[in-house]
Amino acid sequence: MELQLLVNGEQRSVEADADTPLLWVLRESLALTGTKFGCGIAACGACTVHINGTAARSCSIPAAAVQGQAITTIEGLAGGAERHAVQQAWIEHQVPQCGYCQSGMIMAAASLLAKNSNPTDQDIDAEITNLCRCGTYERIRRAIHAAALNISRGDVEATRGEESKEARHG
Amino acid sequence: MGKWTRRAVITAGSLVGGGLALGVGGIAFAPNRIGILSKGDGKEAAQLTTWLKIAPDNMVTAIVPHCEMGQGVHTALTMMLAEELDADWNLVRMEEAPAEEIYANGYIARAFVPGLSDVPKFTERFVDWGTYRLTRLMDLQVTGGSSSVRGTGFLGMRVAGGAARTMLIEAAAKRWNVPVGECETKLSSVIHPGSSRSATYGELAADAAKLDPPVHPQLKSADKYTIVGKPIPRIDIPSKVDGSAKYGIDVAIPGMLYATVAAAPVFGAQLGSVDATPIANLPGVKKVVKLDNAVAVVADSYWRALKALRTLIPTFTETTQRKENSETLASTIGRALEGDESKKIFSSGDAAATIGGAAKAIEAEYRVPFLAHATMEPMNATARIANDRCEVWTGVQDPLAARKVAADASGLDADQVTLYNQQLGGGFGRRLPGAHDFVDQAVRIAKEMSPAPVKLIWSREEDIQHDYYRPAVIGRYKGAVDSKAAPIVWISKFNGAGGEAAHVPYAIAHQDIRAVKFGSHVRQGSWRSVEHSQHGFFTESFIDELAHAAGKEPYEFRRGLLEHAPRHRAVLEKAAWISGWGAAPAAGRARGIALVESFGSIVAEVAEVEIVDGRIKVHNVWAAVDCGYVVNPDTATAQIEGGIIFGLSAAVFNEITIQDGRVAQSNFNDFPLPKIADAPRIKVEFIQSNAALGGLGEPGVPPIAPAVANAVFALTGKRVRSLPLKV
Numbered sequence: 051m052e053l054q055l056l057v058n059g060e061q062r063s064v065e066a067d068a069d070t071p072l073l074w075v076l077r078e079s080l081a082l083t084g085t086k087f088g089c090g091i092a093a094c095g096a097c098t099v100h101i102n103g104t105a106a107r108s109c110s111i112p113a114a115a116v117q118g119q120a121i122t123t124i125e126g127l128a129g130g131a132e133r134h135a136v137q138q139a140w141i142e143h144q145v146p147q148c149g150y151c152q153s154g155m156i157m158a159a160a161s162l163l164a165k166n167s168n169p170t171d172q173d174i175d176a177e178i179t180n181l182c183r184c185g186t187y188e189r190i191r192r193a194i195h196a197a198a199l200n201i202s203r204g205d206v207e208a209t210r211g212e213e214s215k216e217a218r219h220g
Numbered sequence: 221m222g223k224w225t226r227r228a229v230i231t232a233g234s235l236v237g238g239g240l241a242l243g244v245g246g247i248a249f250a251p252n253r254i255g256i257l258s259k260g261d262g263k264e265a266a267q268l269t270t271w272l273k274i275a276p277d278n279m280v281t282a283i284v285p286h287c288e289m290g291q292g293v294h295t296a297l298t299m300m301l302a303e304e305l306d307a308d309w310n311l312v313r314m315e316e317a318p319a320e321e322i323y324a325n326g327y328i329a330r331a332f333v334p335g336l337s338d339v340p341k342f343t344e345r346f347v348d349w350g351t352y353r354l355t356r357l358m359d360l361q362v363t364g365g366s367s368s369v370r371g372t373g374f375l376g377m378r379v380a381g382g383a384a385r386t387m388l389i390e391a392a393a394k395r396w397n398v399p400v401g402e403c404e405t406k407l408s409s410v411i412h413p414g415s416s417r418s419a420t421y422g423e424l425a426a427d428a429a430k431l432d433p434p435v436h437p438q439l440k441s442a443d444k445y446t447i448v449g450k451p452i453p454r455i456d457i458p459s460k461v462d463g464s465a466k467y468g469i470d471v472a473i474p475g476m477l478y479a480t481v482a483a484a485p486v487f488g489a490q491l492g493s494v495d496a497t498p499i500a501n502l503p504g505v506k507k508v509v510k511l512d513n514a515v516a517v518v519a520d521s522y523w524r525a526l527k528a529l530r531t532l533i534p535t536f537t538e539t540t541q542r543k544e545n546s547e548t549l550a551s552t553i554g555r556a557l558e559g560d561e562s563k564k565i566f567s568s569g570d571a572a573a574t575i576g577g578a579a580k581a582i583e584a585e586y587r588v589p590f591l592a593h594a595t596m597e598p599m600n601a602t603a604r605i606a607n608d609r610c611e612v613w614t615g616v617q618d619p620l621a622a623r624k625v626a627a628d629a630s631g632l633d634a635d636q637v638t639l640y641n642q643q644l645g646g647g648f649g650r651r652l653p654g655a656h657d658f659v660d661q662a663v664r665i666a667k668e669m670s671p672a673p674v675k676l677i678w679s680r681e682e683d684i685q686h687d688y689y690r691p692a693v694i695g696r697y698k699g700a701v702d703s704k705a706a707p708i709v710w711i712s713k714f715n716g717a718g719g720e721a722a723h724v725p726y727a728i729a730h731q732d733i734r735a736v737k738f739g740s741h742v743r744q745g746s747w748r749s750v751e752h753s754q755h756g757f758f759t760e761s762f763i764d765e766l767a768h769a770a771g772k773e774p775y776e777f778r779r780g781l782l783e784h785a786p787r788h789r790a791v792l793e794k795a796a797w798i799s800g801w802g803a804a805p806a807a808g809r810a811r812g813i814a815l816v817e818s819f820g821s822i823v824a825e826v827a828e829v830e831i832v833d834g835r836i837k838v839h840n841v842w843a844a845v846d847c848g849y850v851v852n853p854d855t856a857t858a859q860i861e862g863g864i865i866f867g868l869s870a871a872v873f874n875e876i877t878i879q880d881g882r883v884a885q886s887n888f889n890d891f892p893l894p895k896i897a898d899a900p901r902i903k904v905e906f907i908q909s910n911a912a913l914g915g916l917g918e919p920g921v922p923p924i925a926p927a928v929a930n931a932v933f934a935l936t937g938k939r940v941r942s943l944p945l946k947v
């Protein structure tokens with residue numbers, strides 16, 4: 051069937067079976083390969099994207115179910131800015147190792163900060179349940195705190211880029 | 221042991237467009253050990269392991285014969301080259317070498333770098349067997365065995381940088397007609413301070429290319445380093461935060477089809493029959509491909525291929541292994557351990573006679589299960605067979621070996637096969653030679669679909685159930701202390717290779733260390749830190765038990781047995797110091813310590829644990845590391861941090877069990893990994909001993925399981941002797 055998707059602020063039309071997970075539509079039909087496949091059962095978070103600004107695991111959401119909703123992938127997170135605050139903190143703290151899980155981690159962290167601008171360690175533990183086989187957790191925690199600090203200081207534009215785009219098209 | 225010697229071959233020439241290209245190859249000879257080092261067919265002389273290019277625009281390109289798996293090797297190796305070249309770091313780029321024989325890295329065969337420093341006394345009795353095992357499996361160009369920096373880096377990259385620098389100086393001196401000794405280099409330029417002249421490397425490259433390369437280029441001493449030893453940001457990181465980094469699974473070739481596969485659940489079984497009619501008319505489904513032991517579906521999308529595959533009901537041949545499960549396999553190991561046949565790994569004194577008369581003797585049996593690698597990127601490979609050529613896009617730890625697999629599967633010669641190695645979403649040993657089954661499958665499927673390219677992606681279930689698992693091992697230990705509470709006997713027997721990993725770093729007079737053979741139908745392979753992952757747990761748990769039997773404090777007990785091994789002792793002391801070992805931890809918590817040498821690095825870890833809701837919670841880990849010299853402190857720290865989490869997954873979180881001949885687990889729901897909430901705070905400190913360079917990718921792994929087990933004992937008085945630890 052033909053699906054109408056709003057991805058990173060752009061209206062896209064794709065052909066896919068009704069039950070095709072959003073993940074595979076993003077990766078194969080739209081060539082947005084920054085969103086990764088890790089498990090297919092919503093257990094690892096490698097496929098995390100934002101649906102209307104909130105983190106969601108795209109391997110377990112049929113693309114057909116999110117038509118018309120604002121979908122943001124790692125490629126669109128910065129929303130026209132050079133980098134989102136979380137991406138910047140990820141570089142400053144040299145978080146990624148193999149990097150495969152990191153798109154999902156960053157999307158999960160950005161979603162957390164959008165809801166909770168100053169998360170505690172407990173908040174991070176509760177909200178960030180993505181898996182990283184390389185074991186970068188120590189740095190992820192540090193980078194989330196750093197991003198929160200940068201956002202609160204106004205050093206960087208928080209999630210504005212992303213949200214304004216979604217608002218515009220959503 | 222024989223003396224290590226080496227020959228390096230430096231070759232230089234002009235680049236098209238007027239630059240300098242330079243390559244370094246090497247052969248090492250160790251008398252009596254030729255069999256270990258190389259195939260001895262003389263080809264090694266042609267293996268140039270390192271290349272660098274200097275273009276007229278003054279850009280330096282380092283060509284690195286190792287894949288990036290997240291260990292920062294591309295950055296570290298490029299740093300070593302740039303350092304000796306005196307290059308401006310901002311004008312240096314890196315390229316990964318293609319899978320061609322000239323880039324094969326023979327250096328991995330050697331654990332200890334010849335001529336660099338003495339082999340540490342403690343390790344003299346065994347060559348680095350972990351590395352040796354990896355080497356023997358393959359056709360070189362491997363990234364594994366923690367060898368990249370200490371082999372390629374130390375011997376290849378530095379020599380290449382130093383040789384090019386020498387040639388550039390010579391070219392400048394000639395041009396200016398001044399003595400070579402009056403020229404200096406700095407930030408990618410040659411300078412003649414006397415006449416205030418300078419020229420960039422790019423300007424000199426064409427002239428330099430006409431000169432003979434030096435035979436023994438002068439290398440810097442560590443105190444002159446300006447790049448090496450600094451926490452230089454990793455080259456690959458920016459692309460890993462914006463989704464632009466490309467992995468094997470992201471490859472897109474025009475006209476590409478998608479495939480997914482289901483192999484026989486019981487290892488060793490073959491495909492019987494499969495009825496393709498139920499999926500024949502599904503939209504987008506192209507073909508059902510029968511392989512020897514698997515069935516694959518090819519479709520125009522992964523999702524369609526997966527759905528169709530799940531509809532099929534293939535039958536597989538019956539095998540006797542179907543009756544095996546974890547318990548029967550353990551009984552088989554038990555029988556092997558009781559049998560008369562064993563291989564001596566090490567012995568000294570007379571352990572058997574001494575234990576009888578000792579003041580106190582103890583025994584213990586330890587067990588560790590099979591484990592999956594579970595790289596975050598599931599196995600995948602893309603292949604195209606057309607016009608008598610085979611092309612493969614995949615991420616592997618040894619592209620040359622994978623190319624050979626592709627050649628065999630396609631029926632073509634290796635030189636008709638091109639392998640484009642991709643960034644790896646984790647390796648940990650899963651993508652080493654001997655484990656390239658996914659490449660074999662992709663090529664066979666592509667052959668059926670020729671000339672269309674096919675991307676094969678394994679489901680996570682396929683990945684967990686068809687790994688080359690970390691071997692399950694049972695170890696039986698006996699030890700004794702004398703009347704002065706000093707350990708005098710160490711007897712161990714276990715299944716598997718053991719090798720270096722089974723040696724004990726402590727001074728114990730009477731030792732008898734033996735291995736027994738155990739074959740099983742379960743596929744086994746190298747898992748990050750190889751045998752050290754099991755033996756670190758065994759040795760460091762049992763030495764803790766001996767300390768307890770002797771009535772001694774476990775840290776002091778170990779320390780007292782390391783007089784002969786000052787580096788080990790210093791590492792142990794440092795871990796105790798940074799963890800505040802002497803001071804009591806918070807109420808309800810306890811600490812454990814462990815010390816393991818692997819891949820030339822010595823690591824001690826202290827773990828602080830608490831039991832929360834009947835589960836082990838590791839709050840803090842402190843690690844002290846002596847890897848000789850730290851090339852990049854930040855990536856080195858990251859490798860140890862990652863190793864600790866990787867080791868923790870085995871210590872507390874997961875296991876692979878066998879039921880009815882097949883793997884019982886299938887995805888992260890039943891093969892759980894630690895999450896951020898489970899991750900301890902980690903503090904890593906290095907000791908710069910300037911000993912031979914050790915690895916960093918693996919040595920962080922082995923000490924964590926015993927450190928946690930020892931902490932659990934300190935906390936509960938209960939000795940847990942099998943992994944994953946349960947209380």
Ligand code: FES
Nearest residue numbers: 088089092095109
């Ligand atoms: S791939 Fe979606 S959660 Fe793992």
Ligand code: FES
Nearest residue numbers: 148149182183184
């Ligand atoms: S960085 Fe490799 S899985 Fe997270």
